[in-house]
Amino acid sequence: MTQDAGRKLLELPIVEGEPVRLGSQWQNRPNQHGVYFWQRTGRHIWYESSLEASCLVVxxxxxxxxxxxxxxxxxxxxxxxxVVRHDPDFFAVLGNGDQVVYDVKPARRMTEAVRDQFEETARVCEMAGWRHVVLHEPDRILAANLAFLRNARHSRAHPDPVMSEQIGNVFSGGRTLGEGREMVNRRFPALAMPFIKHLIWHRRLSVDPTERLDFDTVATTVPQPEENRCCA
Structure with missing residues (x-):
């Protein structure tokens, strides 16, 4: 189906569709393909490079x-x-209803031809009422921190109400992760870490995003409404 660029595109359920193409994967290909589970929709999002995977995590x-x-x-x-055509990397609907087209490109590969392509894409997006955002490599510290946290992002690591309240109380005034995990579970401190990491990922515990996470990192509870569950 072909559509002219215009505000009517805002009414289409584009994000509920299927990818317009899926690249081929073969042995020793530099760009490794994969899927990333998007918990909010229960769908797996396809990516065709490690950079796209990193941007999805961010x-x-x-x-x-x-x-x-x-x-x-x-x-x-x-x-x-x-340029003649372009396949954007991602299309997203934000929580506030905004629709965003994302392109992912390593900073070192932002050639004049790529810039022209993205300028044309941005022009079309403006006609449609979408935002256009170009994503490059995430900050190295941020990427490392999210890699450390991401295994605990799923609902299986969500603490029950009693544990959640306990963790909130422990970190209410600010406390290092090492000390906090021992206060949450004095017998087996390591068992408290998935819950703590889960709450950091979902921004229920605040940490300094410019510092590498370790047991000396100070985390502080972020107050939330009782009905505001951190994950689906």
Missing amino acids: LDQGGEVDRILAQPFRVLFRRASK
Whole structure:
């Protein structure tokens, strides 16, 4: 189906569709494909590079993106454009209703041709009422921290109400992760870490995002309404 760029596109359930293409994977290919589980929708989001996977992790933890689709559509350019077409990497609907088109590109590969392509994409997105965002490599410390936390992001690591209240009380005035985990579970401190990491991922515990996470990291409870569950 072909649609002219315009505000009517805002009404289409694009994010509920299927990727317009899926790349081929073969042995020893530099870009490794995979899928990332998006818990808010229960769907697996396809990616075709480690950078795309890293950007999905950042978007997931940020909490703004509600629904997301990889390779959502193909943009065909007009007006004597230098480029003919482009397949954006992701299309997302945020929690506030905004619709965003994401392109992922290593900073070192932002050539003039790529910039022209993205400028044309941004022009089309503006006509449709979408935002266009180009994502590069995440900050190294942020990426390392999210890699450390991501295994605990799922609902299986969500603490029950009693444990959640206990962790909230322990970190209410600010406390290191090492000390806090021992206060939560004095007999087996390691068993408290998945719950603590889960609450950091979902921003129920606040840490300094510019510092590498370790047991000396200070975490502080972020007050939340009782009905505001951190994960689905």
